[in-house]
Amino acid sequence: MRERARDQGGPGTLTDDLAIPEVDPSAPAGEPLAELAARYRLRPSAARPGVFAYARQLWERRHFIVGFATARNVAMYTEARLGQLWQVLTPLLNAAVYYLIFGIILGTNRGVPNFLGFLITGIFIFNFTQRAFITTSRVMPDSLPLIRALPFPRACLPVGYVLIELEQLAMAMVVLTAIVLASGEPLTWYWLLAIPALAVQGVFNVGMGLFLARLGAGADDFSQLLPFLVRTWMYASGVMFSIQTIGSLRNHPALTYLLQINPAAVYIGLVRNAILQSQRLAWPGSKPYDAANCALYHAGKKAYLEYSAYCHGTVPMSGLWLWGIGWAVVALLVGFVFFWEAETRYGRG
């Protein structure tokens, strides 16, 4: 009985009296195992496929990615009494809170036409990137049981998480459309431009999501820090003010340019110009240059703010599209290769 009890100590309580053979006597002898493996064309189980083969494997699992994203989306609100209604309530409450703070209490509108539509578009579009960044930075540690249970290209997970956010965004866009139309904007053909703009932003988010997923797979410190970096980024991206028309930036063209070409500002600008006619018409450079009218804008009087359309734009609309596509392509290529490099190490935790 005493010996029986010894065995029930649980993991790690191994007794020392068993002599483990230093060299396994039954180990296969003769031909080196690596050569035997080569002769029968066996491949290392932890081998990483080539980058193109990996992309193909990822494509083959596209049904899994879509199913995973949809399922997670459904599961997100199963514990809530209001259920899927939260998909609409969350963006609505978000919009209400930001409008209360920045529209009414702080009054940061500074003459931006249709500030409500301007602000809420900015918040929803930035929120897509923000949520994609924060969730993908935690996806690898959060999915460790799944990673250790099933073999599949690990990039499915961050891509799936971005897809979840895209599905959430689709619901937010319905709310946004209602708010923007209610705020008095007309429904025009320009609205269709929002679709390619969001698609390009989605590609950017996938690329960055892959990048951040690898960074977040190691130590936890990164995913703790990321929310602060993202919030700082939000305040620099013209979500609640207009970069091109903010007064204190008028004398710093280089700084204005840098702020305007940052990816978040680019994607927000593209969607705003698509669905907000008031923004499209006031975008600097959207009207032929007119020195007199532009001078009126530079006089800084609130009433002349819309005359910024007669000045030279920091980044014209076509430039905005080029920057948007450029950021997306670079993010996707860098993020994909960076994630693929560590493919075999994600299971280690």
Place this chain on the structure above:
Amino acid sequence: MGSGPVVDGAAPTVIVDDLHVVYRVYGAGGDKGTAATALMRVLKRQRRPSVREVHAIRGISFVVSHGDAVGIIGRNGSGKSTLLQAIAGLLPPEQGCVYTSGQAALLGVNAALLDDLTGERNVVLGCLAMGMTPQETKERYQSIVDFSGVGNFIDYPMRTYSTGMAQRLRFSIASAKNHEILMIDEALATGDANFRAKSHERIVQLRAEAGTVFLVAHNLAEIEASCNRVIWLEKGKIMMQGEDVPAIVDAYLEATGGEPRKRDKPTQNEHNASA
């Protein structure tokens, strides 16, 4: 033991060559866990003590061929599950290498998919993750559900399942595909008698389809009934391995202080030459 793998017989499917596996555990004990102790550690440039490295597999070599069913025995913490995860390519080797003829499927106790989702969703997602097309998934769906025997619970979230039901559903999903290498890690332990009989049949069938099966079980009768080879692990090394299953099982029982197994009749396993 001592009979060694038959290199020139059936073609090998799994070759494990001097394998070492190290994994890191975060949040193991070590300091008081306050902000002050953390700051001191950073200032003194110490490594975080709560990160521990576990050298779980320490130099293992063996060769397994087509049609083999390999039982892996050993005490808790001896590295059985880690070895299977390394063969499946889920844990990277620190040193050495594992060669396989194809993708190995691992069926573990904790192979949960999405606990918040219904059994139905889990079946579909599990099939897609294993690389089936939506069409194949649709075709296999009913047979998976029938085999698992969870009945009406298929429409309930998996977190409401009993342990045995969840394991039955997972086994049904994983065995729906014909894997070249199937590894079962205690995944049958909580099933009822009826399901054990069904899953034993399924394992025999998988072996017959030129597959290789690895089985980790503390139920030694199951190992003797299903396996033609056995590997006894101790502290991440091989204590004994070979095709004389009863002899190794008896040696294991003697060393760990268990009662010797009583065998009234020769083992039922036709592959077991030494019965």
